[in-house]
Amino acid sequence: MELAGVGVSPGIAVGEALLVEREAIAVFRLLLPPGELEGEVQRLRRAVEASREQLQAIKERLARQIGSPHAYLFDAQLLMLEDPMLLDRTVAVIREEHLNAAWALRTVAERLQALFEEFSDAYLKERRTDLDDVLGRIQLNLAGTPGAPSLSRLPRPHVLVAEEIPPSEAAELDWENILAVITDGGSATSHTAILARSRGVPAVVGLRDATRRIPAGALVVVDGERGRVEVEPSQPALAGYRAAQERARVEEERLQGTRALKAATRDGVGVRLLANAEFPEEARTAALYGAEGIGLFRSEYLLGRALTWPSEERQVEVYQGLLDAVSPFPVTIRTWDVGREDLAPGGPSSPNPALGERALRLLARDPAPFLAQVRALLRAAAHGPIRMMFPFVGGPRDLRLARELVGRAVGELAREGLPFRADVPVGLTLELPSAALTADLLAREADFFSVGTNDLIQYLLAVDRMDPRVAPLYEPLHPAVLRAVKRVVDAADAAGRPVSVCGEMAADPLQALVLIGLGVRELSMSPAAIPRVKAAVRAATAASARSAAAACLDMATAEEIEDHLRRALGLASGTGVVVPS
Amino acid sequence: MIRREVEIRNRLGLHARAAARFVHTAAGFRAAVTVTRGERTMDGKSILGILLLAACQGTRLVLQAQGADEKECVTALAELVEGGFGEA
DSSP states (O other): OEEEOEEEEOOEEEEEEEEEEESSSEEEOOBOOGGGHHHHHHHHHHHHHHHHHHHHHHHHHHHHHHOGGGGHHHHHHHHHHTOTTTHHHHHHHHHHHOBOHHHHHHHHHHHHHHHHHTOOOHHHHHHHHHHHHHHHHHHHHHHHSTTOOBTTBOSSOEEEEESOOOHHHHHTSOGGGEEEEEESSOOTTSHHHHHHHHHTOOEEEOOSSHHHHSOTTOEEEEETTTTEEEESOOHHHHHHHHHHHHHHHHHHHHHHTTTTSOOBOTTSOBOEEEEEESSHHHHHHHHHTTOSSEEEEEGGGGGTTTTOOOOHHHHHHHHHHHHHHHTTSOEEEEOOOOBHHHHSTTSOOOSSGGGSSBGGGGTTTOOHHHHHHHHHHHHHTTTSOEEEEESSOOSHHHHHHHHHHHHHHHHHHHHHTOOOOSOOOEEEEEOSHHHHHTHHHHHHHOSEEEEOHHHHHHHHHTOOTTSTTTGGGOOTTOHHHHHHHHHHHHHHHHHTOOEEEOSGGGGSHHHHHHHHHTTOOEEEEOGGGHHHHHHHHHHSOHHHHHHHHHHHTTOSSHHHHHHHHHHHHTOOSSSSOOOOO | OEEEEEEOOSTTOSOHHHHHHHHHHHHTSSSEEEEEETTEEEETTOHHHHHHTOOOTTOEEEEEEESTTHHHHHHHHHHHHHTGGGOO
């Protein structure tokens, strides 16, 4: 069986599927060695014991508050907790099928839940709520018992199969033990995809029903280049994949060897290759791959799972840590790029969050978090070269708001006598069509531009890449995109402002070359993409890139542009990984 | 082994509270208890089993117990059921 999705992180992986089900918490199926089964039974018993103590406490509190007659519902839950139909059967499944407690419990629960579903009686149907409540509680306690296998602590390497992976969980995944990630939803710009790329872990998203079609524990092959997933492949196909994997590994080693090499075209035009980072540890990865600094640090990770604004002190510490990791190179930090929906999930949301109240638009509501961040950036700048980048700027008025904020922070810090730098470059993420059209005006007031192609493409083409039904219309080489980039680069050049590109386009060798052809001299990408782009830069000439780009500006469709670029720049499709058919 | 047929008298039938009282009572005896409704037999010490019998008012159930205290056990359970679980 072969499934087709969108490849978002290249590479081939072969391994056992780890099927993640999302209930109250993530639950997955693990085969355990016989020696660990009794320990697993003990973990189940401890979780049940903990659940009983919690329920008992709730029942007593309820009895005190509203009287014992109402506490009886918890009697039913307490009895369910140790019901032989639940507990004894779960223990039997652990022992007989060698499964982890969480999955064994889920298997037993599914059968029981199905029995409850058969009832026509609404009252009895509703008892399922009690059962679900009890099951959720045991699962939570199981996850909380010491030694519990979790997605941040896997016993051995697996291919992760999930509907979606929320950003907070993606950050804590046990990446060392993840061979590949495949999801039903997601997109190339989802956090999981970004992290997978920065780790060099293959990923395929948008598979729609992979979690339903891939049995837990199945052997799967993930081809992150072509966006394909093969379940239980035939022996010859598997041998082909393994050979391709080996060739890719050799290629990766060769690329790693390019770390010390300069990123310059054959005709001597230097291109600075920088890294995008979301987490501080990625800054170290960036240095490892030979990045000449961080071109985009997405500061939102600082909000954490709790979605609370971090203190100024903590921010200073994190920003200085980034500087240390890539010293002596500069770090460009993007200020809060969050929407109202991100801050209060489940709360009131804009009809269209992508066009709603986000980033600088939240300034009017509450300037405090923005002021704290700007202050932290100015203070950290005393430690090393920092650039401050404001996202979602739609024109000069927005940039002036940002400048005012910086002015206010400078005034405060000067009065407080804290060490800081007032001359931190202030630029913007050029990602809105309105900013592209006013690039000449913005260039008069901004110190630099960084073209955020992911969002620029989305807004220019009115395509939401998260929506698998229109994702194919997301065309980085659409004539509108190239023309917008051209306009921005020309405006920046005329005003003598540096311009970089920090979207996914920078990480694609072909697209990177067309950007260079359009005059871009700074590209920021996920760290693992740097060797590949560097190899492409070193193999090309700026002159050929320039003439190819010039020709593309007169072409009508993305297909024509791509064909022309491939022919003119001599790049084959794909990036060197040969896949068996 | 002791066997006795009973009828559910209370209006709500073997709902959560009644089922909980039934299981609590059964658990107080050492005898093994089963409850049968038609073709379906459940463990009398399992609340899930009792709930799954879906016994409403008027349902006839067969109680069976086996063990040292089987007689007392069935008597106590039968009284509980036929007494309508002390409810209306």
